Amino acid sequence: MPAGDEAAEPASRAGGAPGPQADGEEHAPDGLPRAYLLWLAGILVSLVGNAIFYFALGWAASAYGGSIAGLTLSAITLPRVLLLLVGGAVSDRVSARRVLITGDAAMLVFSLVLAAAAYSLGAPPLLLVATGVAVGVVDAFYLPASGSMPRRLVPTSQLPRALSLRQVGGQMINMGGAPLAGVLVGLAGFAGAAVVNAVTFACTLVVLIVVRPQHDVPPTPSSDGLLREAVSGVKVAFAHPVLRPGLWLTGAAAGLLLPVLTLLVPLLAREEEWGAGTAGLVFGAQGAGMVAVTLVVVRRGPLGRPGLLAASALVVAGGGVLMLGVSPNALAAVAAGLVIGVGNGTFSAHIAPLVLASSPDTHLSRIQALLVLVQSLALLLMNNVLGALVDLEGASVVVVTCAVMLVGVGLAGLTSSPLRNDRTGLART
Incomplete structure (x- = not known):
């Protein structure tokens, strides 16, 4: 499809003013464009397939040891980490929609071939590792393009609601995906999971062919090589007065908050002899708090200035983590999980639309690639660092340390005037 075919009205640039609405754009009763809701349905179907497939891949690999x-x-x-910035540059150069269609088509074919191979050969280690490489390469190109699509499908003023709705859907799939995957893998094995994954890619591919961006811009002219264009995204992001602190806050949340939930809660539960049930309740309370906040944003829109709320939310989340670290019993730990969820939900519901809306039209996918890269590197580093510190100092000490650092990062974010005063997504008076 010619590049100009998907360019309708350009999205508004950084600064937060709502972009012009494309002529003939259809809206659902809740105000979000029908094109976005259709695309979101396709993405959520794809997430179901991913949840099943990743579980099946990990389960098959676990048969051969750690x-x-x-x-x-x-x-x-x-x-994924090595190619993310290049993937973002490709998406900005040739259009996000093309990259997504190509990625879904490639994974559809690969999943069918994988299903046939697994049916004939089983799941040998070489096949599993090759599958991981293929998935990681496609993700490096797919994730930046997918992350930029809400900006291309909805006006800037609707981004907080649109992204919150996506987050709620993802949370629900995460909660139900693992049990569903366990049943499916038990019945049909790794080959069956690959077939289901292929079906979900086919559904998403049909949706992408039908959906046309309503707030898109022409692809960036390819004046430089891909590596230079990838580096350009980094330079633009860290020179921007709002994107720079926004990316730092996102990295801090990924490195100091996410490991609390996935790594430190189980270790703390064992240390305090709360049992697996309490650890599960803490997870559940965190999820409930997060979903509650995002549903409010879906219903009402942003709760205030997004940068101010994102930084303040890290302070709230840090307070919840501190409560968790000094909890005298299991009940207090569950209450702390709820506070963490409220902070995490408020942060996510406001930082994501802020970063996306503040990105220049020419660098949408590259900024999304950098956002994913910052999160991935922070999580990869801190999981190992915090795990080693637990062995030295104990889980409760490390949890309290994370809490203090989270509060410090949130307070530091509040010192950034451009971040604190940005009014992206808010009605102007």
Whole structure:
């Protein structure tokens, strides 16, 4: 499809003013464009397939021991991290929609071939590692393009509601995906999971062919090489008065908040002898708090200035983590999980639309690539650092340390005037 075919009205540039509405754009009763809701439905179907497939891949790899399981997961992460910035540059150059259609078509074919191979050969380690590499490479191009699509489908003023709705859907799938995956893998094995994944890619591919961006801009002219264009995204982001602190806050949340939930809660539960049930309740309370906040944003829109709320939310989340670290009993730990969820939900519901809306039209996918890269590197580093510190000092000490650092980062974010005063997504008076 010619590049100009998908360019309708350009999105508004950084600064937060709502972009012009494309002629003939259809809106659902809740105000979000029908094109976005259709695209979101396709994405959520794809997420169901991903949840099933990733579980099946990890389960098959675990049969060969921890080393093969770790190698398989690393095979996904490493090419994703190495190629993310290039993937963002490609998306900005040739259009996000084209990249998404190509990625879904490639994964549809690959999943069918993988299903046939797994049916004939089983799931040998070499096949699992090769699968991880293929998934990681496609993700490096797919994730930046997908992350930029809400900006291309909805006006800037609707981004907080649109992204919150996506987040709620993702949370629901995460909660139900693992049990569904376990049943499916038990019935049909790794080959069956690959077939289901292919079906979900086919559904998403049809949606992408139908959906046309309503707030898109022409692809960036390819004046430089891909590597220079990728580096340009980094330079633009860290020179921007709002994007720079926004990316730092996102990295801090990824490195100091996410490991609390995935790594430190189980370790703390064992240390305090709360049991697996309490750890699960803390997870559940965190999820409930997060979903509650995002549903409010879906209903009402942003709760205030997004940068101010994002930085303040890290202070709230840090307070919840501190409560968790000094909890005298399981009940207090569950209450702390709820506070963490409220802080995490408020942060996510406001920082994501702020970063997306503040990105220059020419660098939408590259900024999204950098956002994913910052999160991935922070999480990869801090999971290992915090795990080693737990062995030295104990889980409760490390949890309290994370809490203090989160509060400090949030307070530091509040010192940034451009971040604190940005009014992206708010009605102007």
